[in-house]
Amino acid sequence: MLNKKRFEKISKDIKSIKIQGARNIAKAALEAYYLIPTKTSKKKLLSLRPTEPMMENVLEKAEKEPHARILMHFDDAQEKINKNVLSLIKNNDLIFTHCHSTNVINSLIYSKKKAKKFEVYNTETRPLFQGRKTANQLRKAGIKVTMFIDSALGIALGKEQGTKKVNKVFLGADALLKTGIINKVGSKLIAQIAKINKIPVYIIADSWKFTKNKVPIEQRGLNEVWDKAPKNIKIKNPAFEFVPKKLIKEIVSDLGILSYDEFLRKVSK
Numbered sequence: 001m002l003n004k005k006r007f008e009k010i011s012k013d014i015k016s017i018k019i020q021g022a023r024n025i026a027k028a029a030l031e032a033y034y035l036i037p038t039k040t041s042k043k044k045l046l047s048l049r050p051t052e053p054m055m056e057n058v059l060e061k062a063e064k065e066p067h068a069r070i071l072m073h074f075d076d077a078q079e080k081i082n083k084n085v086l087s088l089i090k091n092n093d094l095i096f097t098h099c100h101s102t103n104v105i106n107s108l109i110y111s112k113k114k115a116k117k118f119e120v121y122n123t124e125t126r127p128l129f130q131g132r133k134t135a136n137q138l139r140k141a142g143i144k145v146t147m148f149i150d151s152a153l154g155i156a157l158g159k160e161q162g163t164k165k166v167n168k169v170f171l172g173a174d175a176l177l178k179t180g181i182i183n184k185v186g187s188k189l190i191a192q193i194a195k196i197n198k199i200p201v202y203i204i205a206d207s208w209k210f211t212k213n214k215v216p217i218e219q220r221g222l223n224e225v226w227d228k229a230p231k232n233i234k235i236k237n238p239a240f241e242f243v244p245k246k247l248i249k250e251i252v253s254d255l256g257i258l259s260y261d262e263f264l265r266k267v268s269k
């Protein structure tokens with residue numbers, strides 16, 4: 001009974017975005033699955049956030065491999081990512097990020113601890129404001145952060161209205177596919193504007209987010225956009241979007257800092 005209660009609580013927190021981001025979702029789903037390790041619970045967990053191949057990969061492994069080994073991967077991979085990001089950041093960089101990605105934030109905090117001097121611009125990320133969580137965590141780590149409303153991203157990336165020149169975009173990923181990545185809605189627009197402004201886009205992500213499967217884009221509740229909206233107004237609330245690999249400079253993962261095609265070669269081995 002206790003296990004069932006805890007399973008339900010984790011499921012609720014994943015669904016409501018209290019637990020968010022591919023890495024945290026996969027980790028929490030693993031914990032829940034071990035409480036009730038059945039096909040039905042696996043199916044239920046996967047249905048909570050449909051755009052999460054890392055959760056799927058982890059639950060597949062959980063059916064065959066020891067818990068400890070799978071759990072260890074999260075920190076091992078993050079450690080490698082941190083070191084790779086540290087080597088990428090130059091002093092006085094201005095890095096732009098979107099939404100809330102643990103892979104991105106941990107690596108920025110690690111770089112700060114290693115005495116790198118840099119600043120961050122981020123977006124608030126409507127409708128659920130994950131950008132506030134990002135800004136808060138960075139601020140607490142002593143990183144200077146400036147938050148923009150989402151629709152000001154052209155200004156933030158365009159050195160307009162007193163903004164400074166951004167020189168790197170760091171985005172997380174929910175899915176790494178053969179043709180590109182999937183991340184929080186807004187990511188494609190950011191990558192397109194970055195390209196116009198000749199700013200390289202790096203995807204900071206655990207290689208376990210890779211999948212050869214087709215990944216559906218989660219459509220979330222309309223009340224997140226406009227609670228009690230008048231009737232007869234259509235609202236769309238896609239949680240994620242696809243960013244083609246041609247807009248991405250490199251994938252920074254536990255496998256190294258690699259061009260998209262190099263990453264694909266390495267991850268498929």
Ligand code: RUB
Pocket residue numbers: 017019020021022023024098099100101102103104130171172173174183184239
């Ligand atoms: C979070 C989001 C993150 C990726 C990667 O969306 O798009 O960039 O999940 O995160 P949501 P991480 O808030 O809807 O889950 O690096 O934490 O795996």
